[in-house]
Amino acid sequence: MELKFEQVSKNYKDKKVLKDISVKMSTGVYGLLGPNGAGKTTMIKIMADVLRPTNGRILYDGQDIHIIGNEYRAKVGYLPQEISFYSNFTGGDYLKYSAALKGMGKLYTKNRIEELAYHVGLQDDLKRQCHTYSGGMKRRLGIAQALLDNPEILILDEPTAGLDPLERVKFRNIISAYSKDRLVLLSTHIVSDVEHIASKIMMMEYGVIRYMNTSEEYIKMAQNCVWLAKMSAEELVEYQNNAVISNVIAKDGVMEVRVIDEEKPFADAVQTASTLEDVYLYIFDYLPEKARR
Amino acid sequence: MSLFMFELRKLLLNKKTAILLLVLFALYSVIGFSTSLFLIGSNDAYKDYETLSADYEGAIDTEKAEKSKRVYDEICARYGTDSRMIARCIKDSPETILDVKYKEFCERIDEYRNGTPPESNEEPYGINTLQSKIGELEKQGQQNTFEYKKLCDSLQKLTALGEPEFRNILLWENLFTNWGEHMMQFLLLIPLTFLIAPVFAIERSSGMDHLILSSRHGRREIVTAKLLSVLVTSTVVVMVYLIATFVFCFLPHASFYGWDTTIQSIPEYARSMFGFKVWQFTIVSAAWLLFTGAVYSLIVSFISSRMKSQMSVVGISLAILFINVGLAAMGDGVVQRIQMIIDFGLANVTLIKEVFGGYKVFNVFGMIVSYPVMAAFVLGISAVLATGGIYWGQKHRAVV
Numbered sequence: 001m002e003l004k005f006e007q008v009s010k011n012y013k014d015k016k017v018l019k020d021i022s023v024k025m026s027t028g029v030y031g032l033l034g035p036n037g038a039g040k041t042t043m044i045k046i047m048a049d050v051l052r053p054t055n056g057r058i059l060y061d062g063q064d065i066h067i068i069g070n071e072y073r074a075k076v077g078y079l080p081q082e083i084s085f086y087s088n089f090t091g092g093d094y095l096k097y098s099a100a101l102k103g104m105g106k107l108y109t110k111n112r113i114e115e116l117a118y119h120v121g122l123q124d125d126l127k128r129q130c131h132t133y134s135g136g137m138k139r140r141l142g143i144a145q146a147l148l149d150n151p152e153i154l155i156l157d158e159p160t161a162g163l164d165p166l167e168r169v170k171f172r173n174i175i176s177a178y179s180k181d182r183l184v185l186l187s188t189h190i191v192s193d194v195e196h197i198a199s200k201i202m203m204m205e206y207g208v209i210r211y212m213n214t215s216e217e218y219i220k221m222a223q224n225c226v227w228l229a230k231m232s233a234e235e236l237v238e239y240q241n242n243a244v245i246s247n248v249i250a251k252d253g254v255m256e257v258r259v260i261d262e263e264k265p266f267a268d269a270v271q272t273a274s275t276l277e278d279v280y281l282y283i284f285d286y287l288p289e290k291a292r293r
Numbered sequence: 294m295s296l297f298m299f300e301l302r303k304l305l306l307n308k309k310t311a312i313l314l315l316v317l318f319a320l321y322s323v324i325g326f327s328t329s330l331f332l333i334g335s336n337d338a339y340k341d342y343e344t345l346s347a348d349y350e351g352a353i354d355t356e357k358a359e360k361s362k363r364v365y366d367e368i369c370a371r372y373g374t375d376s377r378m379i380a381r382c383i384k385d386s387p388e389t390i391l392d393v394k395y396k397e398f399c400e401r402i403d404e405y406r407n408g409t410p411p412e413s414n415e416e417p418y419g420i421n422t423l424q425s426k427i428g429e430l431e432k433q434g435q436q437n438t439f440e441y442k443k444l445c446d447s448l449q450k451l452t453a454l455g456e457p458e459f460r461n462i463l464l465w466e467n468l469f470t471n472w473g474e475h476m477m478q479f480l481l482l483i484p485l486t487f488l489i490a491p492v493f494a495i496e497r498s499s500g501m502d503h504l505i506l507s508s509r510h511g512r513r514e515i516v517t518a519k520l521l522s523v524l525v526t527s528t529v530v531v532m533v534y535l536i537a538t539f540v541f542c543f544l545p546h547a548s549f550y551g552w553d554t555t556i557q558s559i560p561e562y563a564r565s566m567f568g569f570k571v572w573q574f575t576i577v578s579a580a581w582l583l584f585t586g587a588v589y590s591l592i593v594s595f596i597s598s599r600m601k602s603q604m605s606v607v608g609i610s611l612a613i614l615f616i617n618v619g620l621a622a623m624g625d626g627v628v629q630r631i632q633m634i635i636d637f638g639l640a641n642v643t644l645i646k647e648v649f650g651g652y653k654v655f656n657v658f659g660m661i662v663s664y665p666v667m668a669a670f671v672l673g674i675s676a677v678l679a680t681g682g683i684y685w686g687q688k689h690r691a692v693v
Binding site: 012045048049050051052069070073074076078080082083084085086088093096097098100101102103145155 | 510515
C-alpha cells in the first residue's frame with residue numbers, strides 16, 4: 001500500500017497554507033512535527049478527504065483519492081484535532097453512529113466496540129452521556145472511533161492532547177501494535193509521542209515539509225550540537241535571550257542547562273547525546289530559515 | 294442501528310422533540326377545541342342547530358331566504374357588519390346562526406347564477422357571467438383563444454356541479470378554516486422550521502463534519518438518511534396538527550354531520566370547481582398539507598446544508614415564509630404585477646383554500662392545467678432542486 005502526495009498545495013484566498021507538498025508514504029508510523037501554523041492540520045484534512053487541495057493530488061496505490069472517493073474513505077480512520085459529540089449521545093451511541101457511517105455490520109460493530117472500549121479503558125463508561133466525559137476520556141473515545149473499522153490508513157491529529165502520561169504511554173502502545181501492515185500518520189506537538197514509534201518523521205514549516213527522516217537520522221543531524229553547561233540563575237537569565245536552550249535543571253542553586261549550539265558555548269560545557277526534542281529545537285529555533293530550505 | 298435511525302433520533306426521537314410535540318399537540322388541541330366552541334356555544338346549542346337546519350337543507354327556498362335576510366339585517370343593525378363580530382355575538386343562538394348561514398347560502402346561489410360583476414378584477418364566475426363573456430368572445434371571433442377555452446371549461450364544470458344546496462356543514466367549515474387559513478402556516482410551518490433547521494447545520498456547528506465527511510457513507514448515504522428523517526419528522530408534525538385539530542374540532546359536539554355533502558356547501562369552497570365530497574376533500578387536504586409540509590422541510594434542509602448556525606437557518610427560512618405571506622397580502626395592484634410569484638409562493642401553495650377553493654387554471658402550451666396540478670409540479674421541482682442541491686453540496690463539502 002502506498003499513499004503519494006503529488007505537488008499538493010492549498011490556498012485560503014491569497015494565503016498559501018500548503019506549498020507543493022510531494023511525499024510518499026507506505027506502511028508504518030509517520031510522525032508529523034512542526035510549529036503552530038505549519039500546515040499540519042491542513043495536510044491531515046486533505047489526507048482524510050475532508051478538504052480538497054487547490055492543486056495537486058493524492059494517489060492511493062496509484063489512484064486519485066478524489067476519484068475513488070468512498071473506496072478510499074472506507075480505508076481511512078480519522079481522529080480530528082477537536083473531537084465533537086452530540087449532546088444526547090452516550091459513548092456507545094457515538095461509536096455505533098461512527099460504525100454506521102463507516103458502513104459496518106451489526107455483529108462486527110458490537111465486537112469491535114467491546115474490543116476497543118477495553119483497549120482504551122472505556123468499557124464501563126459506554127453508557128454514560130458523552131458530555132459527562134473528561135477531556136482524556138473524550139480523546140480515548142475518539143481514538144476508539146478512529147480504529148473502529150480496522151482502517152488501513154489511520155490519521156491522527158494531536159491524539160494525545162489532554163491525555164495523562166499513563167494514557168499517553170498506553171496510546172503509543174496501541175498505535176505501535178496497530179501499525180503493522182498499516183499506515184499511521186500522527187501529527188503532534190509532543191515530540192516524545194513520535195520519537196519511539198514513528199518509522200519516519202516529517203518536520204513541517206510554512207506549508208512545506210522540510211525534512212523526512214528516521215528518528216536516528218534526525219539525532220545524527222544534531223549529534224555534535226547538544227551541550228550541558230552549568231551557570232548561576234542570574235547568568236541564565238542573561239544567556240537565554242541569545243541561546244537555544246532545550247532544558248534547565250536546578251541542582252543545589254546551580255543551573256544545569258542543555259544548550260543547542262554548533263559551537264561549544266562555554267569552555268566547561270560538555271557535549272551530550274541529542275534527543276529528538278533537541279533536534280526539533282535545532283531545526284526550528286537554531287538553524288536560520290535559509291539553512292532549512 | 295442504521296444511519297437513518299440515528300438521524301431520526303437526532304431530529305425526532307429525543308426528549309426535547311418529544312416535549313415540543315406534546316406542547317404542540319396541546320396547542321393544536323386547544324385551537325381545535327376553542328374554534329369549535331367559538332362557532333357555537335354549547336353542545337346543546339349545536340344539537341338544536343342540527344335539528345333546526347334539517348328543515349332548511351336542500352335547494353334554495355325563497356320564503357326562508359327572505360326571513361333569513363330580515364334577521365341578518367337586524368343583526369347587522371345591532372352588531373355591525375363584521376362577520377367575526379357577528380359570529381361571536383350569536384354563538385349561543387342556534388336560530389340566529391342558521392339565519393346567518395342561510396343568508397350566506399342565498400348569496401352563494403346568487404353568485405352561482407349571476408356571478409362576478411363585469412367590472413370585477415376577479416376570475417369570471419357564475420353561469421350568466423360566463424355565458425355573457427363567452428358570447429362576447431364568440432362575437433369577436435376569438436373561439437381559438439385560451440381565454441375562450443378557459444371560460445367554456447369553467448362554465449362546463451360549473452354547470453356539471455349544479456347549484457349549491459344548503460347543508461349543515463358547520464363543524465367541517467371550522468375544520469377547513471383551521472386547515473386552510475394563514476394561521477395554519479404560522480402554527481405548523483414555524484415549529485417545523487425550528488425542528489428541521491439543525492438537520493445539516495448541527496454537523497458544522499458541532500464539528501461532527503470531520504467524522505462524517507471522512508467516512509465511507511458521509512457523502513451520499515448520510516444525506517439520504519437525513520432527508521428521510523426530515524420527511525418522517527415533517528409528516529409527524531403535520532399529522533399532529535391534523536389529528537389534534539380534527540379530533541378537537543368534532544369532539545366538543547360529537548358529530549360528523551355533513552361529511553357526505555359536496556365541498557361547495559362550505560362558504561370558502563363555494564367557488565371550487567372540484568366535485569369532492571367533504572370526506573374526500575378532508576383526505577385530499579390532509580395529503581396536500583403533508584406534501585407541502587414535506588417540500589417546505591426539504592427547502593429548510595437545503596438552507597440548513599448551506600449554513601453553519603441553526604439560528605441562521607431559522608432566520609432565513611422564516612424570512613422566506615414571511616416575505617411570501619407578506620407579498621400575498623399586498624394590495625391588488627402589487628399582486629397583479631407579481632401574480633406568478635404569488636401563485637407559486639409558499640403563502641399560497643400551502644393554503645388549501647387558495648389551491649382548491651376557486652377556479653384558477655394556467656395555459657401550458659395551449660392546454661388548460663388546473664392550479665393544484667401546477668402547484669404540485671412547481672413544489673415537486675422545488676423539492677427536486679433542494680434535494681439535488683443538498684446531495685451536490687455534501688459531495689463537494691469541505692471542512693476548513
